[in-house]
Amino acid sequence: QVQLVESGGGLVQAGGSLRLSCAASGRSFSSYSMAWFRQAPGKERELVACISWGNGRTYYADSVKGRFTISRDNAKNTVSLQTNSLKPEDTAVYFCAASGQGYPPPRTHSEYNYWGQGTQVTVSS
Secondary structure: OOEEEEEOOEEEEOOOOEEEEEEEEOOOHHHOEEEEEEEOOOOOOEEEEEEOOOOOOEEEOOOOOOOEEEEEEOOOOEEEEEEOOOOHHHOEEEEEEEEOOOOOOOOOHHHOOEEOOOEEEEEEO
């Protein structure tokens, strides 16, 4: 079992940056693929980025590629999302998720087994 807790969300102006963090507890964290999803009011949950168990492969949604960076520190059981050049359309609740499939990292929410409670990111214009 894996428990995930997100932090780092907040209110920023367009063009600003935030670093989101996800702390994991439980065994075998390093064997899991990790991902960040986001969900805005009235919208479907969408994948933002994911990373394989060995940091060997990452995937980014086209809407965030070049602006966001996902990383993990297996020694600390954490995964982070650095968000730069934020836009109002990035406003959403951001969720951390873990999948037992280590490689390649899954891209759909149904393939993830564990979820955090979410952290709110609001970008003002």
